[in-house]
Amino acid sequence: MNIGEIARLAGVSRSTVSYALSGKRPISPETRARIQAVIDELDYQPSAAARALSSGRTRTLGLVFPPAGSHYTDMQLDFIGSLVEAAAGFGYDVLLAAAAAAAGDGRQGLRRLVAERRVDGAVLMEIRLDDARVDHLAAAGFPFVTIGRVGAPERTRWVDLDYTALVGSCVSHLAQLGHRRIALVNRSERLFRAGYESAHRSLTGFQDACAEHGVIGTAHLCGDDAASGEDAIDRILAADPGTTALVTVNEAALGGLYRGLAAHGRRIPRDFSVAGIAAGRWAAAVTPQLTAADVPAVEMGRVAVELLLELLATPDAPPRHFLLNPPVSLRASTGPAPAPADVAG
Amino acid sequence: MNIGEIARLAGVSRSTVSYALSGKRPISPETRARIQAVIDELDYQPSAAARALSSGRTRTLGLVFPPAGSHYTDMQLDFIGSLVEAAAGFGYDVLLAAAAAAAGDGRQGLRRLVAERRVDGAVLMEIRLDDARVDHLAAAGFPFVTIGRVGAPERTRWVDLDYTALVGSCVSHLAQLGHRRIALVNRSERLFRAGYESAHRSLTGFQDACAEHGVIGTAHLCGDDAASGEDAIDRILAADPGTTALVTVNEAALGGLYRGLAAHGRRIPRDFSVAGIAAGRWAAAVTPQLTAADVPAVEMGRVAVELLLELLATPDAPPRHFLLNPPVSLRASTGPAPAPADVAG
DNA sequence: CGATCAAATCGAACCGGTTCGACTGCGGGT
DNA sequence: ACCCGCAGTCGAACCGGTTCGATTTGATCG
Numbered sequence: 001m002n003i004g005e006i007a008r009l010a011g012v013s014r015s016t017v018s019y020a021l022s023g024k025r026p027i028s029p030e031t032r033a034r035i036q037a038v039i040d041e042l043d044y045q046p047s048a049a050a051r052a053l054s055s056g057r058t059r060t061l062g063l064v065f066p067p068a069g070s071h072y073t074d075m076q077l078d079f080i081g082s083l084v085e086a087a088a089g090f091g092y093d094v095l096l097a098a099a100a101a102a103a104g105d106g107r108q109g110l111r112r113l114v115a116e117r118r119v120d121g122a123v124l125m126e127i128r129l130d131d132a133r134v135d136h137l138a139a140a141g142f143p144f145v146t147i148g149r150v151g152a153p154e155r156t157r158w159v160d161l162d163y164t165a166l167v168g169s170c171v172s173h174l175a176q177l178g179h180r181r182i183a184l185v186n187r188s189e190r191l192f193r194a195g196y197e198s199a200h201r202s203l204t205g206f207q208d209a210c211a212e213h214g215v216i217g218t219a220h221l222c223g224d225d226a227a228s229g230e231d232a233i234d235r236i237l238a239a240d241p242g243t244t245a246l247v248t249v250n251e252a253a254l255g256g257l258y259r260g261l262a263a264h265g266r267r268i269p270r271d272f273s274v275a276g277i278a279a280g281r282w283a284a285a286v287t288p289q290l291t292a293a294d295v296p297a298v299e300m301g302r303v304a305v306e307l308l309l310e311l312l313a314t315p316d317a318p319p320r321h322f323l324l325n326p327p328v329s330l331r332a333s334t335g336p337a338p339a340p341a342d343v344a345g
Numbered sequence: 346m347n348i349g350e351i352a353r354l355a356g357v358s359r360s361t362v363s364y365a366l367s368g369k370r371p372i373s374p375e376t377r378a379r380i381q382a383v384i385d386e387l388d389y390q391p392s393a394a395a396r397a398l399s400s401g402r403t404r405t406l407g408l409v410f411p412p413a414g415s416h417y418t419d420m421q422l423d424f425i426g427s428l429v430e431a432a433a434g435f436g437y438d439v440l441l442a443a444a445a446a447a448a449g450d451g452r453q454g455l456r457r458l459v460a461e462r463r464v465d466g467a468v469l470m471e472i473r474l475d476d477a478r479v480d481h482l483a484a485a486g487f488p489f490v491t492i493g494r495v496g497a498p499e500r501t502r503w504v505d506l507d508y509t510a511l512v513g514s515c516v517s518h519l520a521q522l523g524h525r526r527i528a529l530v531n532r533s534e535r536l537f538r539a540g541y542e543s544a545h546r547s548l549t550g551f552q553d554a555c556a557e558h559g560v561i562g563t564a565h566l567c568g569d570d571a572a573s574g575e576d577a578i579d580r581i582l583a584a585d586p587g588t589t590a591l592v593t594v595n596e597a598a599l600g601g602l603y604r605g606l607a608a609h610g611r612r613i614p615r616d617f618s619v620a621g622i623a624a625g626r627w628a629a630a631v632t633p634q635l636t637a638a639d640v641p642a643v644e645m646g647r648v649a650v651e652l653l654l655e656l657l658a659t660p661d662a663p664p665r666h667f668l669l670n671p672p673v674s675l676r677a678s679t680g681p682a683p684a685p686a687d688v689a690g
Numbered sequence: 691c692g693a694t695c696a697a698a699t700c701g702a703a704c705c706g707g708t709t710c711g712a713c714t715g716c717g718g719g720t
Numbered sequence: 721a722c723c724c725g726c727a728g729t730c731g732a733a734c735c736g737g738t739t740c741g742a743t744t745t746g747a748t749c750g
Contacts, residue, residue, distance in 0.1 A: 002736055013700045018738060025739095026697055045460035049397035050736035053705050058394065060440070065429050072426070077417040080441075084410050088443040088454060093463065095405070095440050096425075098433040109433060115390035118438065226630040255630035262632070285571040285600035287607070287632075347706055358730045363708060370709095371727055395706035398735050 006044055010035045021046070052117075061087055061308060062119035064110050064133070065096045066126055073251045074279035075295050079125060079147060082301030090309055095119055099126075114142050121308045123147065127158075128195040143315065145307045147300060148197050157311055159303045159322040163198050163249065163277070164205030166293040169328050170247040170275040171209035171217070173291070177245075178337035179273060182210065183236045184219040185248040185257060188228070192221055202249045202277075218243070222253050229256020230263070237264055244337050245273040254278075254286060269335030280329065289331035296326055351389055355380045366391070397462075406432055406653060407464035409455050409478070410441045411471055418596045419624035420642050424470060424492060427646030435654055440464055459487050466653045468492065472503075473540040488660065490652045492645060493542050502656055504648045504667040508543050508594065508622070509550030511638040514673050515592040515620040516554035516562070518636070522590075523682035524618060527555065528581045529564040530593040530602060533573070537566055547594045563588070567598050574601020575608070582609055589682050590618040599623075599631060614680030625674065634676035641671055 007014045012031060019025040020035045027035075038044075052058040063083060066072065084094045095118060097109035110133060113119050120143065124133055127148035134156065137144045149158040167184070174182055184206040186192060187199040203219055210217030218239055222232040232253065236243055248254060257274065266272040268288050276283070280294030303322050310317065352359045357376060364370040365380045372380075383389075397403040408428060411417065429439045440463060442454035455478060458464050465488065469478055472493035479501065482489045490502040512529070519527055529551040531537065532544040548564055555562030563584055567577040577598065581588055593599060602619065611617040613633050621628070625639030648667050655662065 003738095004736080014737080015701075015739075016699060019699085022738080025699090028698060031698080043460070045457065047398070047736055048461040048463045049394050049403065050705090051738080052394035053392070053398050053707085054736080054738045056705075056738095065426065072419070072422045074417070077422055081410065081417070084441045084443045093440055093442070093458070095438055096429045097438070098429045112390065113438070115388070116393040118393045225626070226634075252630070255632055259632045281570070285597070287600055287604045289571075348708095349706075359707080360709075360731075361729060364729085367708080370729090373728060376728080392706055395735090396708080398737085399706080399708045401708095401735075 001042070001044065003046065006035065006038050006042070009038045009042075058118060058120050059091060060093045060095050060119045061305070062095050062097050062110060062113045062122040064099050064122070064124055064126070066099055074282040075251065075297050076125065078279055078295075078297030079301045079304075082298040083123060083305055086302040086305035090305065092120075092305070092309070097122075111136065114140065121145075121312055123304050123308060127197050129197045129200060130195050143308065143311045145304050145311065147304055149321070150197070153321065155319060157307045157319045157321065159300050159307065159324065161198070161277070161293075161295060161300075162323045162325045163201040164208070165325050166277050166328075167202045167205035167247055167249065168209035168212075169293060170277070171206060171215065172213060173275060173328055174245045174247070174273055174334065175209075175213035175215050177273065177334060179215065179245040180337065181216045181240055181243045181245075182218075183240075183243050183246040184217060185222045185229070185232055185236075185246055185250050185253060186219060187221065187250055188223045189221040191224075198249065206247065216240070222248075222250050224250060224252040226253065226256035226259065229253030229258075230260035231256075233257055233260025233264060242340075244271070245275070245334070248274065248276040251276070251278050251282065254290065258286070258288075268333050271338055273334040273337070275328065275334050283329070283331060288333045291328065291331045291334040293326050293328045296324060300324065346387070346389065348391065351380065351383050351387070354383045354387075403463060403465050404436060405438045405440050405464045406650070407440050407442050407455060407458045407467040409467070409469055409471070410443060419627040420596065420640050421470065423624060423640075423642030424646045424649075427643040428468060428650055431647040431650035435650065437465075437650075437654070442467075456481065459485065466490075466657055468649050468653060472542050474542045474545060475540050488653065488656045490649050490656065492649055494666070495542070498666065500664060502652045502664045502666065504645050504652065504669065506543070506622070506638075506640060506645075507668045507670045508546040509553070510670050511622050511673075512547045512550035512592055512594065513554035513557075514638060515622070516551060516560070517558060518620060518673055519590045519592070519618055519679065520554075520558035520560050522618065522679060524560065524590040525682065526561045526585055526588045526590075527563075528585075528588050528591040529562060530567045530574070530577050530581075530591055530595050530598060531564060532566065532595055533568045534566040536569075543594065551592065561585070567593075567595050569595065569597040571598065571601035571604065574598030574603075575605035576601075578602055578605025578609060587685075589616070590620070590679070593619065593621040596621070596623050596627065599635065603631070603633075613678050616683055618679040618682070620673065620679050628674070628676060633678045636673065636676045636679040638671050638673050641669060645669065 003014050003017050007017045017035055020027045020032050087094050097113050122144040124144060125147040127146045127150060129151040131150055134150050145157040147159055149160045171182060186202055187196060192199045206217055206219055220232050220236055222228050261268060261272050268274055276290055276292045278290060278292045279297055283290040283292040348359050348362050352362045362380055365372045365377050432439050442458050467489040469489060470492040472491045474496040476495055479495050492504055494503040494505045531547055532541060537544045551562055551564055565577050565581055567573050606613060606617050613619055621635055621637045623635060623637045624642055628635040628637040
């Protein structure tokens with residue numbers, strides 16, 4: 001069951017077996033065949049721990065997983081699934097690090113994975129503009145990539161959605177349909193305060209696009225759940241009853257947004273248009289189907305793994321980035337702005 | 346950075362450091378303090394690989410993750426999140442195994458994790474009544490627990506929802522509201538054929554409950570996406586236009602179900618009632634909010650970890666099981682059966 | 691025909707922990 | 721005064737791989 005056993009049965013030394021498996025030194029075809037036969041018969045697999053100890057590489061990647069009880073978006077799920085698959089394609093496994101539920105957790109998940117040398121590299125999601133985890137890994141010289149990016153992104157590897165541009169595209173789409181008073185439904189105040197990059201970049205993109213198209217835009221923070229979505233609609237219509245469209249980057253609140261609009265008698269898309277950023281499969285599952293920039297989550301996961309493995313292979317190569325800008329898919333939730341008379345005051 | 350370095354700086358032998366850390370032999374308080382001081386100063390963490398190699402235990406659990414591109418339910422996500430958290434609470438990490446995307450994959454994910462001794466135990470979800478993975482692990486004597494159970498569940502450890510009883514509760518709820526013709530929207534034909542246990546037990550529970558309450562029940566398979574949901578409604582109303590309620594165990598299709606009912610002019614809950622089994626947070630996010638048995642996913646993840654660690658600690662203890670039967674939460678999608686005249690033929 | 695070199699293989703050291711057996715003092719029982 | 725046992729510590733072996741240097745053999749070249 002260990003390499004010595006294989007060597008004995010094949011009548012060679014342990015090192016010969018090792019070289020036959022790794023190919024790092026030439027082995028004669030006959031010897032190689034004999035070794036392979038023994039391995040096949042015994043269904044031998046080298047111990048990952050022994051291999052990691054001697055080679056110094058674990059063939060494992062770390063991934064920080066958002067804590068349970070928080071709302072997972074379809075986007076995040078697809079990231080994780082595609083990360084695992086892409087990593088498996090390269091012979092790597094993925095180890096999950098619990099995001100510190102309590103802030104001052106001490107033996108924080110990711111930190112421990114790194115200190116115990118359980119992983120060769122790490123993938124971080126849910127990035128903040130000023131992120132302690134990123135600073136820590138960068139300071140330690142530990143290989144990592146991020147899904148999302150930090151404030152000063154030139155020095156790190158990442159793949160990100162261009163939230164600024166995507167929200168801009170949504171605003172542009174709505175403006176072209178004639179909407180003149182548009183709201184933004186952003187992420188929660190807590191996340192915004194914490195510096196979540198997508199929330200901040202969404203706001204910037206919204207403000208810029210509204211200015212560019214000469215529309216009146218009001219931005220609203222909104223918790224990640226249905227009830228907060230209903231509440232957000234109340235606030236939006238109270239602040240400006242003439243609002244006829246909104247852009248949402250908050251997948252989790254959408255059900256509440258729809259419900260809130262229905263409660264105020266605004267039919268979608270006849271009286272009110274909704275556009276957003278969401279996983280395509282999910283946008284097609286809600287009623288009405290959401291006009292949205294479809295997040296290519298699977299591609300993002302794959303790219304993240306490729307970037308990380310590239311970093312592991314050639315640590316000195318200059319950092320690469322991918323800023324994705326998927327097009328807005330037209331579905332059933334947006335339509336022409338209602339004539340002013342149609343809008344109840 | 347290694348244990349020898351710590352030993353040298355503390356002026357003791359390597360074994361003494363090891364015993365100080367593990368507590369497996371008495372160490373004088375002074376020596377212990379001296380060692381701890383050095384460890385704290387250097388921020389030393391023992392190498393996981395070395396520890397695993399010599400101790401034979403990795404302090405890692407394996408989890409088979411459903412492939413990307415399939416639809417993840419909120420339930421599954423919450424399982425995973427709570428598994429990671431519960432495991433972290435016991436000092437264990439979670440390693441994801443890609444479920445073999447192609448069936449004859451060869452070096453299948455979980456199998457490799459076990460053969461390479463990367464994990465101490467495994468958690469399996471998406472269980473089939475006759476599951477090759479379960480058979481393989483059981484034959485190999487490898488510790489595992491399942492979320493969901495196999496056909497002959499007495500010999501394994503698992504935590505499961507009592508789908509039979511839950512679907513029965515939904516039927517009972519609808520019957521009490523006066524519905525007499527009820528449909529079941531089950532999982533996809535592919536999954537049913539593959540022997541997914543929840544799909545089979547749901548069907549049994551549905552048939553039994555319908556017989557018990559004297560209602561006419563028709564069961565329908567339905568793919569895991571919105572379009573299939575719409576299609577299912579077409580089939581249900583074509584098969585029996587007098588149907589006034591349905592029970593769904595297919596979270597992913599619900600959006601399509603709602604849309605299909607709307608397309609047929611059936612308003613919820615006035616003309617048609619919908620009950621189901623779903624993650625509570627999700628059931629509250631859709632419109633109308635779904636009357637459903639709320640899956641205690643977080644609890645299930647925690648229980649799975651506890652069962653597995655119990656198995657690792659005492660391999661000979663008799664298997665324990667948890668069959669959960671959460672109550673049906675009343676929400677907005679069910680109501681009294683319409684008077685027969687109200688139902689359009 | 692001897693020097694040179696590459697292919698093929700072996701033995702030993704090493705990675706960084708854990709654990710077992712042995713050794714040293716020292717206090718208690720008789 | 722002597723033996724026993726235990727607290728406390730050390731040295732060495734071991735876990736199962738990888739990798740380096742050395743050795744043997746056979747082919748190539750001048």
